[in-house]
Amino acid sequence: MLENTKVDNTQLRLQEVKKALESGMFVLARSILDKMPACDVAFLLESSPPGYRKVLWNLTDHDQHGEILEELNEDAKDGIINLMGTDNLVAATEGMETDGLAYVLRGIPDSVYRAVLEQMDTQDRQRVELALAYPEDTAGSIMNTDTTTVRPDVTIEVVLRYLRLKGSLPDTTDALYVVDTDNKLLGDVSLSTLLTEEPNSMIADVMNHDTEPLQALMEENEIAKLFERHDWISAPVIDSDRQLLGRITIDDIVDIIRENAEHSMMGMAGMDDDEDTFAPILPSAKRRTVWLSVNLMAAFIAASVSNMFEATLEQVATLAVLMTIVPSMGGIAGNQTLALVIRGIAVGHISSSNTRWLIGKEAAIGLLNGMIWAILVATAVVLWKGDLQVGYIIAGAMFINLSIAGIAGVCIPLLMHKYKIDPALAGGMALTTVTDVIGLFSFLGMATLVLRH
């Protein structure tokens, strides 16, 4: 049956389950859950507070446990695994694909990990150990080993007979890999080619020789960029000897692309991209403390700048009222540039060859904005406070701060990137500190100079 309004149906089913749970109708909830695909159950779990998650998990079909774990985000997955006994975990991981298995087992407590491994059969254990031997976030750790290979010296007819004997192909297979007798990758042949070329053609004649394989140690972010740029569905992974190890498929890449983009957004707010929306209170509060501590230091640095001018502030209280405006505008202007540069670094557009142009551009925008806002703010302040002198002071400070904010917005993330500090995480705080300090110093400093004369 065709479902016209699939989204609505999914949302509807999710609400049905929630309602059933809330009114204690567990049998009904279980029967709805049984009919839901694993991806929807995972979505439901991720959308539920911790208490509900436990109840929901206990109502799900054991046969689905492996698939659901694979679909969950890291935080939620680890939380659920903590609720499971080792036996259940072993049962759930049986028959899972390598990439899923590696994902599920990565990061679980050592004692549980060893217990699970011991109860696995030899073949599964070897596959997991192979995947976990590669560093996290490399091609080796996210690849799947379910490749289908053919030799170059056979005809399509032979391949078709072989495939019909096999009876099925792994999910997301868009091509078979062509290897020599040493399992070294020679190229690939797409399913389209197998279907459209004459059956008596040799694989060697119709295969794609320009396959671009991924090295096992290649970083997942680089891989994601290649997939995105070349519109790949899957790509083979090889070792340094060109031996075929496995393949990476677009569904894993989609997750990486979203996570990377989320990383920038969450990072700028001082949060981890793994952060679970429905994480329990205490661990959440603990994780946020780090960022608040850093900000407290930044706030005290800004306060100590004002403190240098306490005598001036004592004389003219109006300065205290107005002194937050310049840092605030500088922070916003700098953050606009920062967001642009962080994204540019993330997608790979910014490199040493265009840095100078970019600094020039942002400095020019800063100067332009500085002039515009100096005039506007000074006018507003003179109209409000009726003090021409304060107008001049705030105009000067605004111009200085916005000009520097643009340059800082480019240079801070670029310097951080050079020294391997994540600009998405640390850039905003560093920038705001700079614009606060310069904003307060220029405003109060000029006020002090003017008032002394």
Add this chain to the structure above:
Amino acid sequence: MLENTKVDNTQLRLQEVKKALESGMFVLARSILDKMPACDVAFLLESSPPGYRKVLWNLTDHDQHGEILEELNEDAKDGIINLMGTDNLVAATEGMETDGLAYVLRGIPDSVYRAVLEQMDTQDRQRVELALAYPEDTAGSIMNTDTTTVRPDVTIEVVLRYLRLKGSLPDTTDALYVVDTDNKLLGDVSLSTLLTEEPNSMIADVMNHDTEPLQALMEENEIAKLFERHDWISAPVIDSDRQLLGRITIDDIVDIIRENAEHSMMGMAGMDDDEDTFAPILPSAKRRTVWLSVNLMAAFIAASVSNMFEATLEQVATLAVLMTIVPSMGGIAGNQTLALVIRGIAVGHISSSNTRWLIGKEAAIGLLNGMIWAILVATAVVLWKGDLQVGYIIAGAMFINLSIAGIAGVCIPLLMHKYKIDPALAGGMALTTVTDVIGLFSFLGMATLVLRH
């Protein structure tokens, strides 16, 4: 030939072109560009300042123009089209797929658009007009019309003969669509199935009847969620009569997913996700002005709160020095919650059923953080300023502001979402205004009360 270090090769070639251009070796640059795939040329253009873009574009092969335009981001694409004559644009769009054509032509000036349309042949014109008839960001506007269809009452053998006659399949084809004589969608049959099932099987017996088609008017964000959740490679698009219109492929979805995630990040900094890193200075400055104006209003609102307490600030200048600390901490704490909620809304995890739990959680974290930071900040202030009374005041204000920041961090984006205001864009500014006002009001208000007694 296998390329082991593809990423490095691409980066290397990009640098070669840049070097050749900088030293004026245009012939060399052209010969390197000719060997680059369209996606790499697009990447190079996006990584280049406006002046270089023009030179680069003129050096590229005309035959590649259509493909390159398709791969460019919107801002860069529109910039390049402004450089092209109508004739060139018509030539470039010849033979393009519908989704690409619609993308390239959307948003170009009306006069150019009509001129291009006039010079097209009837078939192309109809295809474009069909795609552009659907609202932007719906299935109809991003779909491709290159579907391959089969009837249910034929055998695999017949389909194979048909495909061999056809000679090739469109890119990213993972399934053929099964339709009845009215072109109504009945289901699909994957290439894998065609390859692995017996040739004498009927399509009706091996096809997938549970295909979940997309309605032509479905929103692209909803479509992206479905692709992501179900690990689809492509999905058919139908009209309200179930007639097959076209298909959407994962490569377009990957762009949507990345753009959505970038939208949240750029939006929080008051920037558009389309913003081109290398846009010219004047349009960039103009676009950022809106956000700076909004912030100026927010800064004046905060200043007017301090203004209410000018008399108090006159009496105790220390208050002016310390008054920025409480708003700053509140802003950070609130922004952490805000980022979490914005992402939760974007991925669809947050709905009416879990809102109350989420508010409770963030309020609890706020209370907890409020207590911790009240004590810490008060201690630091007493040690610095030696004034116990100011310590009490800042502790009280910090507790109030952090408690409210958590609740505001959940409620502001949820309310905005309800009233169709984009929380990624407006949430941060609204939140900071709230935490600034409450921070200043509670700190200076309590100080005024205490000092009067």
